[in-house]
Amino acid sequence: MVAKEFVQMRRDRLTFAMLIGIPLLQTVLFGYAINSDPRHLPLAVLSGDNSPFSRSLIAAMQTSSYFDLVRTLSSRGEADRALDLGEVQFVLTIPEGFGRSLLRGERPVLLLEADATDPGATSGALTAFRALAVRALARDLSGPPSSLLPGEDPVTVRVHAQYNPEAVTRYNIVPGLMGTILTLTLVMITALAITRERERGTMENLLTTPVRPLEVMLGKIVPYILVGYLQMGLILLAARYLFDVPFHGSVVLVLLLSVFFIAANLTVGVTISTLVRNQLQALQLSVFFFLPSLLLSGFMFPFRGMPEWAQAVGSVLPLTHYLRIVRGVLLKGNGVAEALVHLWPIAAFWLAVIGIGLKRFRRTLD
Amino acid sequence: MADPVIDVSGVTKSFGGRTVVDRLDMRVERGEIYGFLGPNGSGKTTFIRMLCGLLRPDAGGGTCLGYDILTEGDRIKPHVGYMAQRFSLYEDLTVRENLMFMASVYGVRRPRRVVAEIMERMELGRFSGILAGGLSGGWKQRLALAGCMLHEPRLLLLDEPTAGVDPGARREFWDQVHGLAAAGVTTLISTHYMDEAERCHRLAYIAYGRLLARGGVEELVAGSGLSTWLVKGPGAHEAKVRLEADERVEQVVAFGNTLHVSGPDAAAVERAAREAAGPGARVEPGETSLEEVFIQLMRGAVKP
Numbered sequence: 262m263v264a265k266e267f268v269q270m271r272r273d274r275l276t277f278a279m280l281i282g283i284p285l286l287q288t289v290l291f292g293y294a295i296n297s298d299p300r301h302l303p304l305a306v307l308s309g310d311n312s313p314f315s316r317s318l319i320a321a322m323q324t325s326s327y328f329d330l331v332r333t334l335s336s337r338g339e340a341d342r343a344l345d346l347g348e349v350q351f352v353l354t355i356p357e358g359f360g361r362s363l364l365r366g367e368r369p370v371l372l373l374e375a376d377a378t379d380p381g382a383t384s385g386a387l388t389a390f391r392a393l394a395v396r397a398l399a400r401d402l403s404g405p406p407s408s409l410l411p412g413e414d415p416v417t418v419r420v421h422a423q424y425n426p427e428a429v430t431r432y433n434i435v436p437g438l439m440g441t442i443l444t445l446t447l448v449m450i451t452a453l454a455i456t457r458e459r460e461r462g463t464m465e466n467l468l469t470t471p472v473r474p475l476e477v478m479l480g481k482i483v484p485y486i487l488v489g490y491l492q493m494g495l496i497l498l499a500a501r502y503l504f505d506v507p508f509h510g511s512v513v514l515v516l517l518l519s520v521f522f523i524a525a526n527l528t529v530g531v532t533i534s535t536l537v538r539n540q541l542q543a544l545q546l547s548v549f550f551f552l553p554s555l556l557l558s559g560f561m562f563p564f565r566g567m568p569e570w571a572q573a574v575g576s577v578l579p580l581t582h583y584l585r586i587v588r589g590v591l592l593k594g595n596g597v598a599e600a601l602v603h604l605w606p607i608a609a610f611w612l613a614v615i616g617i618g619l620k621r622f623r624r625t626l627d
Numbered sequence: 628m629a630d631p632v633i634d635v636s637g638v639t640k641s642f643g644g645r646t647v648v649d650r651l652d653m654r655v656e657r658g659e660i661y662g663f664l665g666p667n668g669s670g671k672t673t674f675i676r677m678l679c680g681l682l683r684p685d686a687g688g689g690t691c692l693g694y695d696i697l698t699e700g701d702r703i704k705p706h707v708g709y710m711a712q713r714f715s716l717y718e719d720l721t722v723r724e725n726l727m728f729m730a731s732v733y734g735v736r737r738p739r740r741v742v743a744e745i746m747e748r749m750e751l752g753r754f755s756g757i758l759a760g761g762l763s764g765g766w767k768q769r770l771a772l773a774g775c776m777l778h779e780p781r782l783l784l785l786d787e788p789t790a791g792v793d794p795g796a797r798r799e800f801w802d803q804v805h806g807l808a809a810a811g812v813t814t815l816i817s818t819h820y821m822d823e824a825e826r827c828h829r830l831a832y833i834a835y836g837r838l839l840a841r842g843g844v845e846e847l848v849a850g851s852g853l854s855t856w857l858v859k860g861p862g863a864h865e866a867k868v869r870l871e872a873d874e875r876v877e878q879v880v881a882f883g884n885t886l887h888v889s890g891p892d893a894a895a896v897e898r899a900a901r902e903a904a905g906p907g908a909r910v911e912p913g914e915t916s917l918e919e920v921f922i923q924l925m926r927g928a929v930k931p
């Protein structure tokens with residue numbers, strides 16, 4: 262029995278490769294991608310002050326390695342948009358005359374707004390910020406202004422965790438879960454459905470009929486798009502009524518935009534089926550696709566906390582962008598315009614996979 | 628009638644360096660029932676798959692229904708009914724659902740009526756709502772056959788359609804094939820049954836992917852040059868042992884108490900038969916059957 266099993270294992274190279282590959286991939290991804298204290302988060306500054314104080318404050322923020330200054334903003338509107346789009350994680354607002362009022366001991370207000378849809382991504386930086394700002398300014402101030410009481414900070418640090426003020430992890434997880442579940446089930450379902458046709462011999466019959474490859478593909482995809490929507494409906498209902506996730510944006514918009522994501526995943530399933538010989542292999546390849554989606558999309562770990570290579574891989578995956586769309590619409594109340602930014606990578610991915618699928622789809626049995 | 632329905636030549640296919648079909652030619656006329664025979668693994672299924680576009684030949688080519696098999700597969704498919712050796716309809720659909728599916732895939736007009744008719748003709752009516760997976764082997768074959776005839780194909784490619792089908796059903800099946808042939812439908816059929824081979828207009832026999840002989844039944848029998856004598860009566864087993872060692876005899880086959888003794892030289896076979904026959908046994912002239920012809924061909928075939 263044991264010997265037979267090993268012989269069969271050896272015959273099925275792909276399965277064997279997967280048996281080794283999946284744990285390896287998982288370990289590497291987990292090991293390197295996890296970073297529960299993300300650094301180098303993109304920061305934009307909206308400053309009305311040009312004193313040495315604000316400059317050294319920003320310098321100190323960068324030195325802390327929590328923040329990377331990526332933009333200087335000129336208006337409030339720009340700041341909101343940058344946060345909505347997810348271009349930056351933080352916006353620091355330095356009020357007009359900051360330097361002057363600091364010297365006068367008026368304790369001017371420093372406002373740090375964070376995109377806290379994923380509280381895990383920002384909490385470390387937010388905690389560090391307060392101490393950091395006080396320390397940096399105190400150093401420059403060569404002794405506290407006389408008007409301050411001893412022990413009082415020279416500035417008032419205000420921190421706004423936008424979109425998810427109470428830092429409820431659930432709000433972030435539930436929409437993410439929707440994308441993850443869709444990815445897993447849809448890829449697997451189609452990959453298996455088509456491989457099953459080959460394994461059972463029904464493909465032999467189908468290929469001698471006048472149906473075209475595209476028809477076969479669509480025939481496999483369309484029904485499962487509906488399945489995908491059913492799943493989404495259930496998850497959204499659960500999110501709203503069981504987990505009390507606030508919906509700031511339009512659910513209809515989420516549903517509409519999801520069609521690309523669902524189609525992309527189904528096409529991945531179809532393409533997987535053209536690469537494998539049996540259902541077991543189809544299942545394994547599906548998992549092989551699912552794991553990076555799960556680990557590198559920003560669902561499990563904050564996207565910006567991952568090393569660059571992991572971010573690069575993650576940017577290719579549709580789930581990454583889908584998460585941004587769903588979180589953007591549901592938690593930030595984004596509209597079509599903001600969502601479109603994240604839609605085209607999904608569409609591009611989809612087209613690429615369709616291309617591979619059609620090329621690989623064998624119209625013959627050899 | 629002038630244009631052959633199948634006209635291919637030099638068709639060759641290898642799998643992993645092993646040639647499975649080797650420069651095979653075939654010409655089948657309209658309305659002909661063409662039998663395709665050969666031992667297991669001789670390449671019959673592979674050849675038929677190449678005709679209907681399931682496999683691409685490595686070399687050779689030709690036409691099917693006047694269309695190029697290499698480039699015009701899409702024009703051939705609508706007119707061909709292919710029945711695979713392995714059951715290839717959906718086991719998790721009912722008989723009727725399977726047939727309706729096939730009808731829609733071929734774009735059959737008035738599918739309900741056509742399906743009802745074919746179920747009636749193939750006596751599948753009482754299984755209409757049963758899952759195909761639950762049918763017995765013979766009924767599955769019938770269902771598969773019904774599935775490939777729905778769209779009134781002009782060419783039927785049947786790969787062992789009657790394997791596991793009972794004699795009564797086989798006879799009905801052959802009556803139908805003959806009926807279709809009379810209506811101008813061409814059939815290429817592979818089989819291992821000799822009685823079925825005899826019901827074909829013409830036959831081709833292949834081994835190791837190469838054509839060994841072809842022609843009508845009588846032609847093949849005559850072409851083999853074999854003569855057969857029958858040894859009837861008691862002592863058949865002892866006679867068989869003796870005849871098998873006899874150089875003048877090529878084949879000895881026992882049918883109950885009768886031995887069929889064949890060899891290339893009629894007189895020599897008769898002498899051998901009379902010498903070997905035990906007391907009380909009779910020796911009579913017999914007819915050489917296709918089976919003996921094919922076994923002779925098979926033995927003569929050189930393994931590549």
Ligand SMILES: Nc1ncnc2c1ncn2[C@@H]1O[C@H](COP(=O)(O)OP(=O)(O)OP(=O)(O)O)[C@@H](O)[C@H]1O
Nearest residue numbers: 642643647665666667668669670671672673674712
């Ligand atoms: N897809 C394939 N890959 C590799 N070898 C194959 C493939 N299909 C067929 N063969 C080989 O080609 C040879 C011919 O097979 P084929 O099925 O055509 O024989 P057949 O004449 O139909 O046999 P049978 O009477 O048993 O049905 C066999 O040795 C088989 O192992």
Ligand SMILES: [Mg+2]
Nearest residue numbers: 671672712786
């Ligand atoms: Mg075969």
